[in-house]
Amino acid sequence: MATQPLVDPELLAAKKSWKEYFAAKLGFRNHWYVACFSREIAEGEVLARKIMGEGILLRRINGKVHAIRDRCIHRGVKLSDKVECHNAETITCWYHGFTFRWEDGLVTAIVGAPESSAVGTKRIKTYPVEEAKGLVFVFVGDADFAAPPLRHECPPSFLDDAVVVEGDCRVVKSNWRLGPEGGIDEIHRYLHREAPLLLNTKSSLPLGHKAVRGQFEMVEDEDGPKGLIDHFKAEKMYFDAQLDEKTVVRGVNFGAEGRRAVYASVWLPACLKVEGFPGPGLTLFEWYVPIDETSHRCFMTIGSACATDEEADLFRQAYKARWKPLAVDGFLQQDIMARESAQGFYGNDRAWLEECLVEDDFMLIEWRKLRARHCHGIQTLDHLL
Ligand code: FES
Ligand SMILES: [Fe+2]
Numbered sequence: 001m002a003t004q005p006l007v008d009p010e011l012l013a014a015k016k017s018w019k020e021y022f023a024a025k026l027g028f029r030n031h032w033y034v035a036c037f038s039r040e041i042a043e044g045e046v047l048a049r050k051i052m053g054e055g056i057l058l059r060r061i062n063g064k065v066h067a068i069r070d071r072c073i074h075r076g077v078k079l080s081d082k083v084e085c086h087n088a089e090t091i092t093c094w095y096h097g098f099t100f101r102w103e104d105g106l107v108t109a110i111v112g113a114p115e116s117s118a119v120g121t122k123r124i125k126t127y128p129v130e131e132a133k134g135l136v137f138v139f140v141g142d143a144d145f146a147a148p149p150l151r152h153e154c155p156p157s158f159l160d161d162a163v164v165v166e167g168d169c170r171v172v173k174s175n176w177r178l179g180p181e182g183g184i185d186e187i188h189r190y191l192h193r194e195a196p197l198l199l200n201t202k203s204s205l206p207l208g209h210k211a212v213r214g215q216f217e218m219v220e221d222e223d224g225p226k227g228l229i230d231h232f233k234a235e236k237m238y239f240d241a242q243l244d245e246k247t248v249v250r251g252v253n254f255g256a257e258g259r260r261a262v263y264a265s266v267w268l269p270a271c272l273k274v275e276g277f278p279g280p281g282l283t284l285f286e287w288y289v290p291i292d293e294t295s296h297r298c299f300m301t302i303g304s305a306c307a308t309d310e311e312a313d314l315f316r317q318a319y320k321a322r323w324k325p326l327a328v329d330g331f332l333q334q335d336i337m338a339r340e341s342a343q344g345f346y347g348n349d350r351a352w353l354e355e356c357l358v359e360d361d362f363m364l365i366e367w368r369k370l371r372a373r374h375c376h377g378i379q380t381l382d383h384l385l
Helices: 009-014 019-023 178-184 196-200 309-346 359-373
Strands: 031-037 046-051 054-061 064-069 090-092 098-101 107-110 129-132 135-140 163-172 208-211 216-219 227-230 234-238 240-243 246-250 263-267 271-275 282-292 295-305
Touching (some): 009 019, 031 054, 031 163, 031 282, 031 295, 178 271, 178 309, 178 359, 216 359, 227 359
Antiparallel strands (some): 031 135, 046 054, 054 064, 098 107, 163 295, 208 234, 216 227, 227 263, 240 246, 263 271, 271 282
């Protein structure tokens, strides 16, 4: 069955160096994506999620999370429209009673047709699931594509034993690609000039800078995570903006007293890592998971290396009282606002050809090229049939 292409083939032909990225409006297949926080799915509970347009249903059984396609193989209804789990191991479709085993998707019974040959032979799609650091990861891909180890798709240090992770999630009304791009965008510090987090942490933030071209680092080892590191080397920093010879905006500047060093990097499939943010010794890991062409889930997580349980408890308290309001609901919300506003433009495919990037936007292009080079498959409407 032929389907409409997601991106106009003529426009696609105009983009050579990151064509696959341009085409991946719905996301890249064959990757581990964050589906939810572990705390969102208690024993026996069922949770529905959409990733790259695919409906996925999760259930925790004896501590382990299982995932199946949220679409009955019989006549296509969504199992999540009326969840019926009559025992611990299976889910029964509410329409004609096809009953699927969570572990392997096998049809173990059909209430409406108990003697059917589909019993014991047909299966619903299942997805590999891994849980780490309080997040549930689902591998969304092809049956014949072997899932890589999860550590290949988490930024360095995220899985370190001592790292404790706290965080929150928002549904953002923009295409997923605006997530990592907003993070690695070298010249967007201006957006954050009034964030209360800066005063709270005594952090200086220039309004702009002149970047050293080619100061980035690509990490593309076969046996590990792939990403782009911004060493943020600047020839000049600008703390004052002048118009008509008058200072009209001033950046937060604590001079020699202030903190300035944060190191940003982006990692496949789509995760931003910022070391030293939102405070000393902390690291932001922000995961962008496509829901569909016009929305994504943004998991804003902060990691802290804790040597003892007491340290871990203190970090959890600090997350609730300080980092959540100032960083997650404050600073990072500014990025979300920018993404949702830019979606009005980038929602039109032509915008990716007509944007007016400047020399200092080179990180965006490097990220697009890196992402395109490591394409294991592009999600298309055919995958949703
Ligand atoms: S549609 Fe699910 S059993 Fe028929
Ligand atoms: Fe930002």
